[in-house]
Amino acid sequence: MSPSRRLTDAHPTLATVAQRAGVSRQTVSNALNNPELLRPDTLARVQAVIEELGYTPNRAARQLRTRSSHLIGLRFEPAQEGTSNAMMDRFVHTLVETTARTGHHILLFSGDPADPLDGYDELLRATAVDAFVITDTYAGTPQADLLRRVGAPFVTFGRPWDEPDAQHPWVDVDGACGARLATEHLLEAGHRRIAWIGWEEESRIGEDRRSGWESAMDAAGEDTGGLGIRITDNVDAARMAAHALLEDPAVTGFACASDTLGIGVLHALHERGLRPGADVGVVGFDDSMGAQVAWPGLTSVRQPLEQVAVEIVDLLHTVLSLKPVLEPARMLEPTLVVRRSTQRS
Amino acid sequence: MSPSRRLTDAHPTLATVAQRAGVSRQTVSNALNNPELLRPDTLARVQAVIEELGYTPNRAARQLRTRSSHLIGLRFEPAQEGTSNAMMDRFVHTLVETTARTGHHILLFSGDPADPLDGYDELLRATAVDAFVITDTYAGTPQADLLRRVGAPFVTFGRPWDEPDAQHPWVDVDGACGARLATEHLLEAGHRRIAWIGWEEESRIGEDRRSGWESAMDAAGEDTGGLGIRITDNVDAARMAAHALLEDPAVTGFACASDTLGIGVLHALHERGLRPGADVGVVGFDDSMGAQVAWPGLTSVRQPLEQVAVEIVDLLHTVLSLKPVLEPARMLEPTLVVRRSTQRS
DNA sequence: TTCCTGTCCTGGAACGATCCAAGGATAGGC
DNA sequence: GCCTATCCTTGGATCGTTCCAGGACAGGAA
Numbered sequence: 001m002s003p004s005r006r007l008t009d010a011h012p013t014l015a016t017v018a019q020r021a022g023v024s025r026q027t028v029s030n031a032l033n034n035p036e037l038l039r040p041d042t043l044a045r046v047q048a049v050i051e052e053l054g055y056t057p058n059r060a061a062r063q064l065r066t067r068s069s070h071l072i073g074l075r076f077e078p079a080q081e082g083t084s085n086a087m088m089d090r091f092v093h094t095l096v097e098t099t100a101r102t103g104h105h106i107l108l109f110s111g112d113p114a115d116p117l118d119g120y121d122e123l124l125r126a127t128a129v130d131a132f133v134i135t136d137t138y139a140g141t142p143q144a145d146l147l148r149r150v151g152a153p154f155v156t157f158g159r160p161w162d163e164p165d166a167q168h169p170w171v172d173v174d175g176a177c178g179a180r181l182a183t184e185h186l187l188e189a190g191h192r193r194i195a196w197i198g199w200e201e202e203s204r205i206g207e208d209r210r211s212g213w214e215s216a217m218d219a220a221g222e223d224t225g226g227l228g229i230r231i232t233d234n235v236d237a238a239r240m241a242a243h244a245l246l247e248d249p250a251v252t253g254f255a256c257a258s259d260t261l262g263i264g265v266l267h268a269l270h271e272r273g274l275r276p277g278a279d280v281g282v283v284g285f286d287d288s289m290g291a292q293v294a295w296p297g298l299t300s301v302r303q304p305l306e307q308v309a310v311e312i313v314d315l316l317h318t319v320l321s322l323k324p325v326l327e328p329a330r331m332l333e334p335t336l337v338v339r340r341s342t343q344r345s
Numbered sequence: 346m347s348p349s350r351r352l353t354d355a356h357p358t359l360a361t362v363a364q365r366a367g368v369s370r371q372t373v374s375n376a377l378n379n380p381e382l383l384r385p386d387t388l389a390r391v392q393a394v395i396e397e398l399g400y401t402p403n404r405a406a407r408q409l410r411t412r413s414s415h416l417i418g419l420r421f422e423p424a425q426e427g428t429s430n431a432m433m434d435r436f437v438h439t440l441v442e443t444t445a446r447t448g449h450h451i452l453l454f455s456g457d458p459a460d461p462l463d464g465y466d467e468l469l470r471a472t473a474v475d476a477f478v479i480t481d482t483y484a485g486t487p488q489a490d491l492l493r494r495v496g497a498p499f500v501t502f503g504r505p506w507d508e509p510d511a512q513h514p515w516v517d518v519d520g521a522c523g524a525r526l527a528t529e530h531l532l533e534a535g536h537r538r539i540a541w542i543g544w545e546e547e548s549r550i551g552e553d554r555r556s557g558w559e560s561a562m563d564a565a566g567e568d569t570g571g572l573g574i575r576i577t578d579n580v581d582a583a584r585m586a587a588h589a590l591l592e593d594p595a596v597t598g599f600a601c602a603s604d605t606l607g608i609g610v611l612h613a614l615h616e617r618g619l620r621p622g623a624d625v626g627v628v629g630f631d632d633s634m635g636a637q638v639a640w641p642g643l644t645s646v647r648q649p650l651e652q653v654a655v656e657i658v659d660l661l662h663t664v665l666s667l668k669p670v671l672e673p674a675r676m677l678e679p680t681l682v683v684r685r686s687t688q689r690s
Numbered sequence: 691t692t693c694c695t696g697t698c699c700t701g702g703a704a705c706g707a708t709c710c711a712a713g714g715a716t717a718g719g720c
Numbered sequence: 721g722c723c724t725a726t727c728c729t730t731g732g733a734t735c736g737t738t739c740c741a742g743g744a745c746a747g748g749a750a
Contacts, residue, residue, distance in 0.1 A: 011472065013706055024730050029708060039728070056470035060414065061706035063405035064735050071452070076441050078434075089434060096421050096455045105473075106453040107416070110441045125401035127356065128450075235638050263638045270640055290638045293580050293608045295615055358736055369700045374738060384698065406736030409705050 012053040021049040032057065063127075072099055072316065073129035075119055076108040077136055087286060087305060088135075091157070094309035095133065102317065104130075116142050124152050131316055133157065137170075138205050144168050153319040155312045159329070161204040169315040169328040171308050175205055178301035178334040179212030182255040182283035185299070185336055187220050189344060191253030191281050195227040195245045197238050197265065198257035206230075206257050209285065213255050227251070231261075238264025239271075246272060252280050259284035259291040262298050266341065270295075282341040297339030304332050357398040366394040377402065408472075417444055417661065418474035420464055421453040422481055432631060432650060433480075436502070439654035440478065447662065449475075462491055469497050476661055478502065482515075483550050489513050498664040500657045504674070506549040514660040514673040516653050520550055520630075523646035523679035524557030527600040527628035530644070530681055532565050534689060536598030536626050540572040540590045542583050542610065543602035551575075551602050554630065558600050572596070576606075583609025584616075591617060597625050604629035604636040607643050611686065615640075621686040632682050642684030649677050 018025045023046060030037045031046040038046070049055075063069045074092070096106050107129055111118030116136065120143060123129050130153065134143050137158030147154045148168060160166040179196075186194050196213040199206030210228065217224045229245070231237040238261040245251050246268065256262040262284025266276055274280050276296055284291045287302035311330050318325050363370045368391060375382045376391040383391070394400075408414045419437070441451050452474055456463030461481065465488060468474050475498065479488050482503030492499045493513060505511035524541075531539050541558040544551030555573065562569045574590070576582040583606040590596050591613065601607040607629025611621055619625050621641055629636050632647035656675050663670050 011470065014708095015706080025706090026708080026731085027729060030729090033708085037728075042728080054466075054470060056467055058409070058706050059471045059473045060405050060408035061735090062708075064403070064409055064706080064737085065708045067405075067735080069405065076438055076451075078438055092453070093421055093455075096453045100455050106421075108437070108441045108451040108453060110438075110445050122401060125356065125399060126404045128404045260638060263640075267640050289633060289635050293605060293635045293639065295608075295612050295640065359738095360736080370736090371701080371738080372699060375699090378738080382698075387698080403736050406705090407738075409707085409736080410738045412705080 011058070012055045013058065014055075017046070017049050017053060017055050020053065021046045067127060068130050069128060070104045071107045071129045072104055073107050073109060073120070073123050073132045074135070075111055075132075077113070087288070087303065091135075091305040091309050094306040095313065098310055098313040099316075106133075117146055120146060120152075121150075124150060131155070131320055133312055133316070137161070138203070141166070141168075153316070155315045155319065157308060157312060159331075167328060169319060169325050171311045171315065171330045171332065173303045173308065174331050174333050175209040176212035176215070178285060178303075178336075179209040179255055179257075180216045181212075181334065181336045182285070182299075182301055183213045183216035183253075185338070185342060186253040186255060186281045186283060187216065187222075189253075189281050189342055192222060193227065193248070193250045194222070194253030194255060194281075195229065195242075195251055196224070196255050196257075197229050197231065197241055197261045199233055200230050209257050233258050233260050235260055235264040235267065238262070239267045242268035243272070246274070246280075254280065254282045256282070256284050259286050259288045259294075259298060259300055261285075262300065262341070263290055263294050266294055266298065276341040277343045278345075283336075284341075287337050291337075291339070294341075297341060299339045299342040300337050301334045302337045303334050307332055356403070357400045358403065359400075362391065362394050362398060362400050365398065366391045412472060413475050414473060415449045416452045416474045417449055418452050418454060418465070418468050418477045419480070420456055420477075422458070432633070432648065436480075436650040436654055439651040440658065443655050443658040444661075451478075461487055465491060465497075466495075469495060476500075476665055478657055478661070482506065483548070486511070498661070500660045500664065502653060502657060504676075512673060514664060514670050516656045516660065516675045516677065518648045518653065519676050519678050520554040521557035521560070523630060523648070523681075524554040524600055524602075525561045526557075526679065526681045527630070527644075527646055528558045528561035528598075529565075530683070530687060531598040531600060531626045531628060532561065532567075534598075534626050534687055537567060538572065538593070538595045539567070539598030539600060539626075540574065540587075540596055541569070541600050541602075542574050542576065542586055542606045544578055545575050554602050578603055578605050580605055580609040580612065583607070584612045587613035588617070591619070591625075599625065599627045601627070601629050604631050604633045604639075604643060604645055606630075607645065607686070608635055608639050611639055611643065622688045623690075627686040628681075629686075636682070636684070639686075642686060644684045644687040645682050646679045647682045648679045652677055 014025045014028050018028045023042065028046055031043055035043055099106060109119045109123060120132065132147060132152065132154040134154055134156040137156050137160065141156060141160050144156060144160065156170040159170055159172040183194055194217065196210055198210045201207065214224055229241045231241055242254065242265040254265045256265065262282050265282045269276050269280055276282055282298060284298045284300040287300040291298040291300040315325065359370045359373050363373045368387065373391055376388055380388055444451060454464045454468060465477065477492060477499040479499055479501040482501050482505065486501060486505050489501060489505065501515040504515050504517040528539055539562065541555055543555045546552065559569055574586045576586055587599065587610040599610045601610060607627050610627045614621050614625055621627055627643060629643045629645040632645040636643040636645040660670065
């Protein structure tokens with residue numbers, strides 16, 4: 001390929017730039033990766049040519065030499081327990097934006113839903129990604145074990161439930177704190193007998209959230225006997241559970257493990273002619289679209305997903321730079337979004 | 346690096362496999378890419394070694410040589426007009442799964458929301474992706490123009506509104522058909538004066554859907570005068586619009602451009618003591634979580650997003666294989682999910 | 691035997707970047 | 721005017737794969 005041909009090529013290479021700028025390839029490479037090594041006038045000349053030709057380093061070549069793809073793997077699952085789809089959307093979007101600031105991109109892959117390990121190994125062996133973000137930790141963290149074993153960097157969204165003292169970096173949202181906020185908010189509104197509608201006992205996330213309700217009730221000196229219900233995450237199941245609980249007229253508050261359950265409670269109130277907010281207070285969890293559009297508006301616990309993504313990327317950078325991770329576990333606190341389902345007036 | 350060292354290396358290469366199998370590198374490469382060129386016994390021997398070592402070709406090296414990354418770029422936007430977040434989730438998931446079947450992965454990138462072209466060019470110049478999937482075509486398709494100009498393969502989700510005879514491949518869902526289904530469903534339930542609550546006139550998607558309502562009403566010989574409302578996509582705006590329309594007691598049906606708007610109508614009915622389904626029929630659009638959990642259940646038009654993703658990947662493969670695209674434009678039909686908001690009993 | 695054909699396999703070169711060790715320019719000191 | 725020290729710059733080698741041209745070998749026809 002003749003030099004003149006290359007100059008007009010759609011994809012200029014380092015050599016093209018070097019020739020045009022009258023320097024060697026290495027100098028151009030330094031202009032990109034270690035600009036402080038160049039004399040200012042040389043740097044400026046090289047940068048001008050880079051700009052002029054619209055040169056961008058070939059990722060494959062760079063990846064081959066440096067053994068770093070600048071890609072972060074994320075196994076993209078369908079909606080998961082405790083995470084509505086819209087939640088993942090908020091999270092992933094911030095992840096994409098935050099990683100972009102350092103030239104990283106998110107690579108989505110899929111895997112057999114029955115095998116939480118599927119997909120990871122292949123990408124690693126192909127050196128296709130530098131690190132992973134793991135989001136489905138509610139059923140234990142076999143992925144973390146696998147990745148630690150083969151020495152691949154990763155950060156999880158979700159604490160290691162089974163091994164509280166696991167050393168890998170993780171970020172999570174304090175569900176107990178969220179349920180406590182919800183319960184305290186209902187207590188402040190004057191409710192005393194506040195029920196909990198949550199998930200089955202096997203759900204770690206569900207039990208964590210439930211513990212927040214329990215501790216808030218304990219702190220207020222309220223008895224929780226018979227008030228804690230465990231059902232599947234389903235509007236109708238919650239509606240029926242609420243009907244049963246409302247047979248006791250003293251029950252005037254509901255804290256729920258999800259918006260779906262909270263909406264089920266709203267339906268029951270509606271059927272009984274009770275006014276949400278005025279007569280009975282209801283709080284959901286996740287601040288999903290459902291909570292926003294439900295009549296008359298469902299107060300809900302909102303997870304700081306944007307902040308979770310930022311923290312995860314921060315940890316990823318630390319891990320990738322081989323620096324010691326000083327603070328490998330980060331627990332973030334959710335906030336309460338108040339709507340009319342808890343407002344008396 | 347000594348041969349024995351390499352054999353125990355975490356990342357075996359083609360050379361490792363070749364040496365171990367007693368063949369040349371090229372033969373191993375053929376075993377992977379053109380197995381029919383090898384004698385069956387040689388092929389079996391090579392495959393056994395590949396299996397034994399857990400060898401996977403290095404993506405960077407392959408990408409450098411073949412100039413194909415097996416990555417599909419997708420600019421990941423926050424929620425867009427006419428597409429709720431949960432919708433994107435369904436779509437992206439199928440996209441990931443379908444592309445995986447041919448060894449492709451999805452690469453997410455972000456861009457300045459104000460500049461629909463941001464991000465594409467850089468990935469192309471870096472030869473980081475083989476093709477793009479474009480999802481935000483509602484405001485024209487400058488991306489398509491850019492990509493066609495530089496000869497990059499792409500498929501759009503969404504027809505080219507501004508140039509109906511554009512030649513690039515696209516897949517879209519027939520919104521007019523969806524609104525027609527909704528309106529006909531209401532007509533069948535005995536409603537005559539059926540209102541349309543849709544978006545502002547600037548929205549191409551909104552106007553397309555509205556045209557379906559108009560044609561169904563025309564076909565039924567019903568006058569649409571004063572029944573077509575254009576507002577922003579917002580529960581309260583829809584609620585107030587519905588109140589105004591319901592001043593005319595003959596209005597007993599609502600077809601809406603989104604679930605958000607449909608839910609607003611449900612709120613208005615609730616405030617007026619009207620029974621959804623029995624007194625007034627309401628249909629939303631998108632079959633979002635809101636439609637599923639709204640009381641008493643909102644009938645909604647559901648887009649075949651899984652099918653859209655499959656068709657897009659099919660078109661991508663055709664384009665990437667440099668074969669002529671026989672059918673570059675594919676319009677899919679939505680379906681109606683019936684819930685209690687349109688059931689009389 | 692000789693030549694030819696076709697099948698199967700081989701070794702060198704290339705993709706485009708970075709690493710490395712060594713070469714050259716510049717300036718200052720003698 | 722020469723030498724040294726300090727930078728900056730240079731060309732060659734390398735990452736792991738695929739492309740290319742050609743070699744080895746067996747079998748059939750002349």
